[in-house]
Amino acid sequence: MPVSPNYVPDPRLPALGGDFADPVRAADFPELRLRWRNTRAAASVGLDDLTAQEWSAHFGRFEPLPGNLEAPLAQRYHGHQFRVYNPDLGDGRGFTFAQLREAGSSRLLDLATKGSGVTPWSRSGDGRLTLKGGVREVLAAGMLEALGVPTSRAFSLLETGEALVRQDEPSPTRSAVLVRLSHSHIRYGTFQRPAALERPDLVRKLVDYTLDLYFPGRMGEADPGAALLDEACRGAARLTAAWMAAGFVHGVLNTDNMNITGESFDYGPYRFLPHSDPNFVAAYFDHAGLYSFGRQPEAVFWNLRQLAGCFLMAGSPEDALVEVLNGFGDLYREALARAVVRRLGLSFQGDGSDARLVSAAFGALSAGGAEIRWEPFFFDWFCGDEARALAGPRGEVYRRPMFEDFRREVAAAEPDRPERLDHPYFRREAPTELLIDRIEAIWAPISGADDWAIFYSAMSEIEEARTAWGLQPG
Template identity: 65%
Template sequence: MPLSATYRPDPVFMRLGAEFADPVAPAPFPQTRLRFRNDRAAASVGLEDLTEAEWLAHFARFAPLPDNQPGPLAMRYHGHQFRSYNPDLGDGRGFLFAQLREAGSGRLLDLATKGSGQTPWSRAGDGRLTLKGGVREILAAAMLEALGVPTSRAFSLVETGEALVRGDEPSPTRSAVLTRLSHSHIRFGTFQRQAFLERRDNITVLVDHAVETYFPQVADQPDRPKVLLEQAVAASARLLARWMAAGFVHGVLNTDNMVVTGESFDYGPWRFLPRNDPNFTAAYFDHSGLYSFGRQPEAVFWNLQQLAGCLALVTDDAGLIAALNSFSGLYRDALRAAMLDRLGLTSRSADDDIDLVQAAFTALAAGGESLRWEPFFFDWFGGEASQARALAGPRADLYGQEAFLDFRRRLSAFEPKRPERLESPVFNGLEPEELLIDEVEALWAPIAQADDWAPLEGKLARIEAARVAYALGD
């Protein structure tokens, strides 16, 4: 098996023992047809040289990787789902497959699945994933990465040859197994399970594991539960800010869908905003708008409070309260940085930055139905350096209106950050890459009707070109 010199297995989660996961077997799929392979992600963990047969052996039949976990582990957790506590959760159609160190950074990364078969936590579910669901996750992860959001990456998608019946898709529909590469699957709900069971000892074990594994820079501090919450608050505030700047609506911000390292993952009924709308929801079943775009800050903070409640079983409240109280300021600072990043600008001063960000949100609101979210940032990327381009583009008349003059005036005081990015051919076009729901459906249609993957492959290539052009994660 050809492995790069950068392959560094480090299966640390399994050392936590039986209280945190269950050994499971992957489903024996009738078909294994490779539909997507993320070679850039594979290169980051030393797996880029696998042949297709070897890839399918590991990411369709889930043969263990060398010196890694000897078998899959379905992780145990609980969670609040739309604010209702559910003690019957856990990895019901996925498992942790392997853990590896990222080339260069040395970060620990997980390879985990979705649609890999039933586990002890499947309840009445079949443990499977629809092919369309896998395609949607590939698209969401690619677009979020391009827009600078900390996100899991779709690593592999294999069609598995089963006909699935689903209430929210035309059925029977095609099946798949997805593997994602992400930084931790230690969910808020992982702590909630131990708190529910009143296992203070296991909360301490989990805290020590999370701090030593993901936040070693604070591992020498005496109050580890407090510093873990501080790190989770800061990471969640940054993630939230990046979602908001990207106009992204996760859709199901339950406590089992947030991890302590502050990375976005597990994409179900996600949406990108068509236009500025605080009440925009992603999930058709979110009847109250609990997880609407404008209520995402409230949802993230509420989830952090639940994590703090678990940690309160093993430390004093004062430090946890202080950590929670820091969220608002951290989020404000992170949103300012995220908006400047999306506009491709260098920070000036806190006051100037805040004024510009407020002017940008005011302009987005003033644009109403005439201004889509993503074109606004595309048109003004680089600030005044893009003014001629913006005022010659399809939204020129809109930008000449009174509502945009304050934004443009404030923009003139800022310098572009890495202005050479504007030389990319991406900025020669009139429109940016977007990922609205109508286009997602349009990309799925040829796959469903004629097994034509060319439109999806073209879209992913264009998203990748945008990622390189924006270089927001650099």
């Protein structure tokens, strides 16, 4: 393959050794039909020059990229699933395929898979991904990136020609293999496994590896575990706040679904809020509402406490870890203020006015009920343009007394880059949304007639929204 100057391989995972990952082989799929290729993400790692044949070879047959991992590696981890510890986990239908540096930032990134075949950790599963699951993840990652949420990027989706049987959707159903690009696939559960095996030496090895690769500025500190927990808390606070500002419900906030660098990934039964509802759940099996929208900060903090326990058994003093954990509340509140202010297109002031604005915004959303959908609210009030909001299709609602506090706080705020309102996107009556009904409407023609036009149109709309919002993740 022609190697772009922006392609910088840096395979670091093998250095952890066999206690953390196992070499595996990808499935031999009956066919490979390219359905999604993220050209912008590919350009960021120097893989945008691949031909269609090369793309399928590397992201369907998983032929090694030049200078990269010689064999895919399925990672080992444990995790709490709905707060019940499960030692029978690991990469059961995926693996890390390559590691490489991002053009411009030089961040280390992983190319990892979903649906690439059985591994030693597949248990009784077939190691496959449904095509619908792949489509849903492409949509989720694109929408979250557009809304400024730190997220993995859906890099590639190929249909693989197998008929899969699933209990939670009509079967047989079509199959696919997804590749995602993310900063890290080191999960909280990656630390939990050696801790559960009573191997503090392996916990310390993983801590050193993670600090070296992802937080080199914290290397050499007296307490590496506390330093890494501090970084995890900061990343988790930014991520959770971004979810809340986006009206996003992850659905399955288990410790094996949270990574150490604070990106959202692995989208299963997610949902975007239709309107303000703290009790809204994404997973039909979350009967107790453990991971409901309003409880996401609590769930993330609980997961951080489990991570802290790993560092405790590896020698970090309990008081130091508790001190770090005690700071999460303040980190989250500031991150939430920044995220909501950013979504409203306003300038963060760093004083009490930000907190008042956020409180007023959430109060307005709650008071508006079903009359005000989540995404249109932020669209209407972007850059604090009251005249535009009141002249729009929801203006009559915004004139009501229940919006007075919010309108007052917005009037006192400073717009950030108000020229963004010149984008044609903001001349629409309503923004791009990704509610469940639309996802099903996108899938229906694919399932019924192999018609992908609505999917590609939706992805184009999401890309337009991304450029219009101009939001940076975090």
